[in-house]
Amino acid sequence: MTRHxxxxxxxxxxxxxxxxxxxxxxxxxxxxxxYTSESDRLELDAILSRHGAEETSELRSIINRQAMDRLLRTA
Known part of the structure; x- marks a missing residue:
């Protein structure tokens, strides 16, 4: 096999x-x-809190961005 x-x-x-x-x-x-309702999000947060920041960083990033999107849409 060639380098190319x-x-x-x-x-x-x-x-x-x-x-x-x-x-x-x-x-x-x-x-x-x-996870649209407040109770859904609280449950998800409780689940994530049982795990370390390194394990949940991607999930929390997505959740936070989605929360900001919801706030901007309702503003």
Missing amino acids: DLSVKSLRSSMAIRRDARSRRRSLERQLAS
Whole structure:
């Protein structure tokens, strides 16, 4: 295999990994968006509080962004 072939293969692999990560994040965003009521969000927060910040950082980031989006829509 030539150096060019390895670069193309590496690029394809990297792109596939990024595509899968975006797909996973969009799915997670849709799932978290279904927690719409205050009690849903409190329950979710209670669940997340049982885990460390490192484990929940992505989830909390999505939840916080969705909360801000809701606030902006209602303002």
